[in-house]
Amino acid sequence: MFITDIRKEFYDFVVNQRVALLVSSDIDALCACKILQALFHCDQVQYTLVPVTGWQDLGTAFLEHKEQFRYFVLINCGANVDLLETLQPEEDSIFFICDTHRPVDVVNVYNDTQVKLMIKQDDDLGVPSYDDIFRDEEEEGGDDSGNESDGGSEPSGKRRRYDEVCYAAAMVIFELAWVLTKDTKDMLWWAIIGLTDQWVHDKITHMKYVTDIATLQRHVSRHNHRNEDEDNSLSIDCMRISFEYDLRLALYQHWSLFESICNSSYTSCNFKLWSMHGQKKLQEFLADMGLPLKQVKQKFNSMDMSVKENLREVIEESSNKYGMKDIRIQTFGVHFGFKNRFLASDVVHAAAALLESTEKDESPGDNFIKALDCLSRSNLERLHGGIDLAKKKLMAIQQTVASCICTNLILSQGPFLYCYLLEGTPDVKLFSKPMALTLLCKYLLKAFVRSTRNKRCKLLPLIIAAPMDVEKRTVIVLGIPPESETSDKKNFFGRAFEKAAESTSSRTLHDHFDTSIIELKMEDRTKFLDALITLLS
């Protein structure tokens, strides 16, 4: 069931109990977790934090803790599959789910006792009524397939799914804090990072992003107004959050402007920086703005003040001439102490790089804790470490995209485009992780659309496969919808993958909470692909 009053129906329940917090491995979940932890500390609620990376992890965690805990809070996991069916809990276990994965499984919606969904509801819903669904089931004799074609939804499709607007988990939990009037600037900053994570990893539409930014902007003004009154200005060490209309260049304030332009997907795809022609255009662009190359290749903080002064406006003006109308994006920045300034996207990149770091001795649990730490203001070296890792990751993505485009590794298979990263590709280990692979995939599709002349290919979705575990001989396969201005980010590959796997009895593991990411045995790759082609044609 949906929770309408998050305070009465969730917080007041758990505040005197011991709670198990099961948190998925993405930045939005981490931010929601931080906010919830802060609230729990205020009210001295005992909790156990368990990071989970997939359904198996979730199942194991549940089995380990079901004896000791009655209340489970699931963040960014659990909504899109029939939870009670999967976990088989006792009658008295209660699950509070705050999940951004869509579509929500209808059984979760209609369970009144054990499954409580913390999902903000807007007026234009679309929940099929209880009778529609369950009567259908009797009539159709329990036919289990919800169809996934991106056209209409037939009655059997309605049974399984329920789509609606998707607020970042961190924003939902921040609203809880606000309702309790315990919201602080730290929590607001985490909510901002959660929203920015959704935008960086392309999980929400631009319209939704802008709307949510406006909501957060109201909170930011409220906090700023509270503190700046008369002459009593705040200590320099206090945290200040400000609204910024800043450049869409990843990490540019912690890097050199040149590197940032080369490694950000927006600029790189617009200039086509994988080609000589593109490089020349970039030089022209810099010359057009009157920025000397020496300045631009320096660390950003060491650039001359005269150059930095109107940088954003200068870049915006020139970008318009080169066809980049949206080089500036609405976002927020934070600043505390004399030299610590960060944009929300900087923190997202840093935390994502830490979370999916592929160093040898680190377990996923360690990475989770490190990424969680870098979100606190007191752990600045961790954050800077994350920024360095993020720079390497972005450079690796850029180089992989360049080589894929130049060597024509993206092939059209009919109903979709396909790319396979060979084992020897440099930095291929980075791409065995879902978030990094998603970034690569989206970047690759954008670049491909810009570089190909084939009109039909521009409208196709992209499936990418990369080696996941060399010993077990598996690959990670991920599919994204086609590149379009008005896309609503709905991804139907989940069902397509399931069906293809069934029909060819390929050995697959559908472990990720995001159903469009699966693990597949290397040997089964070809037959799996063939099945997909037939399925989607």
Add this chain to the structure above:
Amino acid sequence: MDPSEVEFLAEKEVVKIIPNFSLDKIYLIGGDLGPFNPGLPVDVPVWLALNLKQRQKCRIVPPEWMDVEKLEEIRELERKEDTFTPVPSPYYMELTKLLLNHASDNIPKADEIRTLVKDIWDTRIAKLRLSADSFISQQEAHAKLDNLTLMEINTTRSFLLDTLNCMFKLRSNLQPGSSGGKAQDH
């Protein structure tokens, strides 16, 4: 003594807070506290004030002496006098640090206050060093210093005592045939 022990003692000092919750009077071993009513100021020890502040259950009211003009006067006075002037609070340094670290959003002009308190501290410590230096070089038997706080005494305590012990050893070795030639260790 360890500086953290001195800070622990400082946390018993009383400070005013404005809670946002209500609670009846509580009876603790050290004394009674409360009752707590939202919006009404109440006096509590610093340790409780900090805990409540961190749990966002109160707002801390800075002590009267934690004010830019007052501290400037104290600083000027300290610089003029050769002896130690009376301090605003026997634990002024610890309280400043604790309150400014955890509740700087409740204290206006926090940065200036931090600088002023540091100036006062530096002046006093300089005087203490001078005084200790002249005490040792003139081989005095005893000295009297008014208005020192526990934290200041603590900075010099171990060093001063060790120095005096060393001097005693050296002096007793210089006098031939007395005290059996070997100094006693304390």
